[in-house]
Amino acid sequence: MDFDFNDEQKMLQKGARDFFEKECPKSLVKKMAEDEKGNPPELWQKMAQLGWLGLIYPEQYGGSGGNIIDLVALEEEMGRACLPGAFFSTVLLGGLFVLNAGSEEQKKDLLPKIANGKVVLTLALNELNPNYEAAAIEAEAKIEKDDYVISGTKLFVPDAHIADYIICIARTKKSTKSEDGITAFLVDRKSAGINITVLKTIAGDKLCEVAFDKVKVSKKNIVGKLDQAWVPLVKTLQQVTVARCAEMVGGAQKALEMAADHAKKRVQFDRPIGTFQAIQHIIANAMMDVDASRFLTYEAAWKFGEGLQCAKEIAMAKGWTSEAYQRVTAAGEQVLGGIGYTTDGDMQLYYKRAKAAELTLGDGRFQREALAKELGM
Amino acid sequence: MNMIVCIKQVLDPEAPLSSFRIDPATNTLVPVTAVPFVISPFDEQAVEAALKIKDAKGGKITVVSLGTNLLRDVVKKPLSLGADELILLEDPAFIGGDSWSTAYALAAAIKKVGQFDLIFCGRQAADSDSGQVGACIAEILGLPQVTVAKKIETVDGKVKVDKVTTDGYEVVEVPTPALITVSNELGEVRFATFKGTMASKKKEPIIWKPADIGVDPAKIGAAGRRTKTRKLFQPVRDSKCEIIKGENDEDAAVNLAKKLVEVKLI
Amino acid sequence: MADNKGVMVFIEVIDGKPTNIAQELLGAGRKLANDLTEELSALVVGSGMANIAAEAITFGADKVYIVDAPLLKDYRTDAYVSVVDKVVKQANPRILLMGQTTIGRDLAPRAACRMATGAILDCIALEIDTATKQLLMTKPVYGGNARAIYTMETLPQVATVRAKAMTALAPDSSRKGQVVVIDAGLDPAAIKTNVLQKVVAETTGIKLEDASVVVAGGRGIGGPEGFKQLEELAKVLKGAVGATRPPCDAGWVPDTVQIGLTGKIVSPYVYIAVAVSGASQHMAGCSGSKNIIAINRDAEAAIFKEARFGVVGDWKKIIPAFEAKVRELQSK
Numbered sequence: 001m002d003f004d005f006n007d008e009q010k011m012l013q014k015g016a017r018d019f020f021e022k023e024c025p026k027s028l029v030k031k032m033a034e035d036e037k038g039n040p041p042e043l044w045q046k047m048a049q050l051g052w053l054g055l056i057y058p059e060q061y062g063g064s065g066g067n068i069i070d071l072v073a074l075e076e077e078m079g080r081a082c083l084p085g086a087f088f089s090t091v092l093l094g095g096l097f098v099l100n101a102g103s104e105e106q107k108k109d110l111l112p113k114i115a116n117g118k119v120v121l122t123l124a125l126n127e128l129n130p131n132y133e134a135a136a137i138e139a140e141a142k143i144e145k146d147d148y149v150i151s152g153t154k155l156f157v158p159d160a161h162i163a164d165y166i167i168c169i170a171r172t173k174k175s176t177k178s179e180d181g182i183t184a185f186l187v188d189r190k191s192a193g194i195n196i197t198v199l200k201t202i203a204g205d206k207l208c209e210v211a212f213d214k215v216k217v218s219k220k221n222i223v224g225k226l227d228q229a230w231v232p233l234v235k236t237l238q239q240v241t242v243a244r245c246a247e248m249v250g251g252a253q254k255a256l257e258m259a260a261d262h263a264k265k266r267v268q269f270d271r272p273i274g275t276f277q278a279i280q281h282i283i284a285n286a287m288m289d290v291d292a293s294r295f296l297t298y299e300a301a302w303k304f305g306e307g308l309q310c311a312k313e314i315a316m317a318k319g320w321t322s323e324a325y326q327r328v329t330a331a332g333e334q335v336l337g338g339i340g341y342t343t344d345g346d347m348q349l350y351y352k353r354a355k356a357a358e359l360t361l362g363d364g365r366f367q368r369e370a371l372a373k374e375l376g377m
Numbered sequence: 378m379n380m381i382v383c384i385k386q387v388l389d390p391e392a393p394l395s396s397f398r399i400d401p402a403t404n405t406l407v408p409v410t411a412v413p414f415v416i417s418p419f420d421e422q423a424v425e426a427a428l429k430i431k432d433a434k435g436g437k438i439t440v441v442s443l444g445t446n447l448l449r450d451v452v453k454k455p456l457s458l459g460a461d462e463l464i465l466l467e468d469p470a471f472i473g474g475d476s477w478s479t480a481y482a483l484a485a486a487i488k489k490v491g492q493f494d495l496i497f498c499g500r501q502a503a504d505s506d507s508g509q510v511g512a513c514i515a516e517i518l519g520l521p522q523v524t525v526a527k528k529i530e531t532v533d534g535k536v537k538v539d540k541v542t543t544d545g546y547e548v549v550e551v552p553t554p555a556l557i558t559v560s561n562e563l564g565e566v567r568f569a570t571f572k573g574t575m576a577s578k579k580k581e582p583i584i585w586k587p588a589d590i591g592v593d594p595a596k597i598g599a600a601g602r603r604t605k606t607r608k609l610f611q612p613v614r615d616s617k618c619e620i621i622k623g624e625n626d627e628d629a630a631v632n633l634a635k636k637l638v639e640v641k642l643i
Numbered sequence: 644m645a646d647n648k649g650v651m652v653f654i655e656v657i658d659g660k661p662t663n664i665a666q667e668l669l670g671a672g673r674k675l676a677n678d679l680t681e682e683l684s685a686l687v688v689g690s691g692m693a694n695i696a697a698e699a700i701t702f703g704a705d706k707v708y709i710v711d712a713p714l715l716k717d718y719r720t721d722a723y724v725s726v727v728d729k730v731v732k733q734a735n736p737r738i739l740l741m742g743q744t745t746i747g748r749d750l751a752p753r754a755a756c757r758m759a760t761g762a763i764l765d766c767i768a769l770e771i772d773t774a775t776k777q778l779l780m781t782k783p784v785y786g787g788n789a790r791a792i793y794t795m796e797t798l799p800q801v802a803t804v805r806a807k808a809m810t811a812l813a814p815d816s817s818r819k820g821q822v823v824v825i826d827a828g829l830d831p832a833a834i835k836t837n838v839l840q841k842v843v844a845e846t847t848g849i850k851l852e853d854a855s856v857v858v859a860g861g862r863g864i865g866g867p868e869g870f871k872q873l874e875e876l877a878k879v880l881k882g883a884v885g886a887t888r889p890p891c892d893a894g895w896v897p898d899t900v901q902i903g904l905t906g907k908i909v910s911p912y913v914y915i916a917v918a919v920s921g922a923s924q925h926m927a928g929c930s931g932s933k934n935i936i937a938i939n940r941d942a943e944a945a946i947f948k949e950a951r952f953g954v955v956g957d958w959k960k961i962i963p964a965f966e967a968k969v970r971e972l973q974s975k
Contacts, residue, residue: 006458007450007453007578008450008574008575008577008578009567010450011453011454011457011574011577012452013570014413014415014450014454014567014570015454015457015569015574018568019568027865049570050569050570050571051570051571051572052571055571064570064571064572064575065575066571066575070571098427156542217600254612258409261393261395262943264395265395265943266943339941339942339943344940344957390786390924394788394922394923397788397789399789404791406785406789407953422887443812449873461944468749475758475761475762476752476762477761480756491654500748500905501764501905503785503786504784504785505762505784505787506762506765506782506784506786506904507763507764508648508748508765509751509752509755509756509762509764511752511754512749512752512753512756512758513753513909515753516724516753516756516757517753517756520720521720521836522720522749522753523720523836524748524749524943525745525748525749526900530800536838540745540760541745541898541908542745542841543744543745543899544843544844544846544899545841545843545844545899546842547838547840547841547842548839548840548841548842549719549836549837549838549839550837550839551836551837552835560905561892561893561905563890565892569725570688576804579664579677586831587803602761603760603761603795603796603797604761604763604793604795605793605795605796606791606792606793607779607792607793607794608791608792609784609789609790609791609792610789610790610928611789611790612789612790613727614942614948614949615948616948616949616950616951618947618949618950618951618953619951619952619953620952620953620954620955621952621953621954622954623954625956625960626956626957626960626964626965627960627964628953628962629851629954629956629961629963630956630960630961630963630968631758631963631964631965631967631968633936633952633954633965634965634968634969634972635968635971635972637913637936637952638969638972641914642934642936643835643856643880643969
């Protein structure tokens with residue numbers, strides 16, 4: 001079994017590492033955490049020029065025709081770089097949903113714009129009960145002649161405040177099966193009745209509360225088919241979860257390297273601290289955590305790419321990596337000691353990102369429930 | 378413009394010093410799994426120089442690399458940036474050489490490539506830092522050379538080069554075909570687009586063995602060395618640094634100033 | 644081969660005198676020649692060079708070869724390689740030394756190749772192996788992380804030497820020596836290079852290589868504005884500003900202030916390294932400094948292993964406070 005990336009994926013990954021080292025230094029990451037918008041425009045355009053914003057869209061929609069493993073290779077480097085900005089919201093959440101659900105016309109309109117860096121998009125899914133279940137969708141969209149009127153409050157919508165469009169997931173029909181009757185609407189952010197509040201997050205990402213108060217959307221702006229958004233949404237969330245896991249793996253890898261390098265250099269009690277067994281065990285545990293996360297993620301990605309059943313693998317990848325990343329960064333803090341927990345250092349960036357990443361797309365408990373269901377329990 | 382670029386695969390020179398270890402028994406660097414292979418950075422600049430000319434005037438870029446265990450995802454990088462062809466002199470007989478025996482093999486390969494207008498090399502390799510392969514190739518092939526270039530402009534059968542000097546630069550002109558060694562003052566190297574990376578998949582490297590390029594086995598690789606390595610060692614750094622402290626950064630700065638005046642350094 | 648004798652030093656000239664590195668080479672060559680009990684000769688190539696012979700002798704040469712021709716006024720590879728080859732065939736030195744300069748790094752490899760011998764560039768130490776009489780050449784490798792000692796069997800043994808690695812002799816105008824004029828014997832058609840223009844970068848104030856105080860900034864300075872602060876400090880200390888490679892590559896400062904393995908070599912009395920990590924490529928350019936002062940927010944930075952004094956902290960706070968205190972102490 002060949003668990004390695006192919007040569008082109010390795011080149012993509014090395015090139016991305018060099019690119020982010022130059023274009024996304026930690027000073028930019030820290031600046032963007034404080035910045036109101038949080039999506040550095042020059043970096044966005046440069047990624048567009050390299051074909052990364054359209055990486056996983058087919059060429060006929062202006063994309064680069066890459067596959068999910070290519071995305072995983074790139075996402076690892078984004079995690080390593082603590083890349084701020086709208087890649088997750090626009091390219092993955094919003095863009096992949098359009099790819100999975102949208103009409104031919106919608107795909108031909110929006111996807112090239114995303115690939116060229118011309119548009120920022122996001123998806124408003126979570127509400128008061130952010131448990132990724134259909135029953136939690138309570139925002140309503142009521143038909144009034146040729147328009148739908150949306151009311152409800154969405155939470156943790158990434159980059160809503162800078163998005164050109166928000167894809168709002170709302171209920172258009174009440175049904176015995178809660179998955180039935182869910183529709184996606186492409187809403188112009190500047191529409192009347194939208195109120196956006198940016199939340200102050202620990203990881204510097206811009207999550208928003210978006211209140212829809214009788215927002216009018218033309219029925220032409222339904223993304224895909226009426227009442228049938230749930231299935232493409234689930235598929236999108238699978239891809240997005242795999243991508244997020246890859247991002248976590250990349251961050252965990254970097255945290256591990258920082259800890260190991262420090263352990264080799266830092267001298268206390270007349271020897272490098274890495275020569276003490278306790279430190280060695282901490283680092284070894286982190287190595288095992290990183291690689292386990294990596295290969296669970298690769299397996300999930302590969303199966304998804306092959307069109308195989310992969311709900312179990314994705315649940316394992318997310319459940320495991322969410323917790324492993326936190327263990328690795330906690331270990332990193334331990335090894336770095338005093339230097340670790342000051343904001344001058346970088347370990348704190350990974351530490352906070354690990355926690356934030358756990359909470360998106362289902363944490364360990366959520367995934368364990370899904371896994372138990374897989375075994376019929 | 379037909380251009381040839383010589384590249385060398387090396388252990389990443391940007392790897393942390395904590396991973397750098399010499400084996401005194403064999404006078405070689407101990408490879409560490411964590412340290413990846415890359416193209417020697419000045420050679421990347423040489424590739425960039427050729428790409429800039431291809432952008433402006435069109436042409437073909439042939440990349441040549443000598444070594445063993447040449448990782449395809451490392452040496453194919455110029456192909457993902459826009460180079461057209463990759464030739465690998467991949468054989469144990471080629472390695473273990475010095476600048477002279479390496480240049481001899483590369484020159485033979487270049488002769489076999491055929492017609493060319495320009496050869497680009499990095500000014501020195503990130504491992505050996507010997508800085509001679511380019512000049513030796515130029516001597517063997519009887520070509521004019523310009524070393525340590527930061528800007529190259531082709532002008533009808535000639536090439537105009539800004540070469541870096543201690544106090545600035547000199548503009549020199551030589552007829553083509555010529556050999557140019559490139560330095561970091563050339564500027565930033567480009568990144569590969571995803572499409573460029575995917576396109577490199579179709580360009581399979583051509584592999585040449587000593588017999589393919591008609592070299593005298595006694596003149597290549599370890600056999601052809603003119604210089605011998607007596608010893609390879611890491612200098613011991615043992616200076617004791619006095620860290621000047623203070624209640625805060627500003628206070629420490631004041632204490633530093635006082636200390637330096639006290640010991641008559643300023 | 645068997646009758647190669649003596650050490651020959653290729654001399655570069657500026658303002659009618661051997662350059663600093665040429666003087667250092669003569670100092671080094673003198674010691675090697677003494678160890679071999681052989682002669683030290685100097686090779687002067689150029690146009691209007693006649694007066695240099697006497698200078699070369701005062702700095703240690705026993706013999707000076709002069710090749711003087713208008714075609715040699717500017718350095719051009721083809722012309723100079725041909726001349727070196729011709730002189731070496733006549734003089735048969737055991738060792739040929741040059742400075743690791745713009746000329747040396749271009750001339751030495753090609754001349755060595757033409758003479759069917761090898762060369763080692765950027766040597767920081769030279770020694771005669773008494774057992775074999777071979778030259779032991781030490782140079783930095785792996786970007787300065789390590790040192791290698793080389794030898795070669797072929798003759799002459801060619802080496803270029805790093806600036807400030809060797810020491811010049813005190814000039815002794817009573818020294819006597821021989822002058823040999825050699826005809827350049829050049830074919831103008833064989834010289835392919837045309838020198839169109841020489842551009843000298845504008846420098847205000849003290850030249851970096853000559854400054855007794857250098858304030859150097861690294862990647863952590865963040866931009867050109869940061870370097871303005873370092874310039875202020877340098878002015879107060881009557882010094883010059885240098886940089887590691889990243890600020891030069893980023894265009895924050897001109898390339899000509901790059902200090903390092905492929906940049907300038909400096910050895911000031913005081914070297915203040917601000918936000919400089921201490922990577923080997925940079926240290927290769929400044930490790931000859933008598934006193935290194937390091938300011939870096941990373942207590943583990945390699946620079947602290949090279950420095951005599953250091954402060955761990957944010958340079959943005961440290962430098963202004965340091966400068967203010969220095970001004971205050973200077974005014975007393």
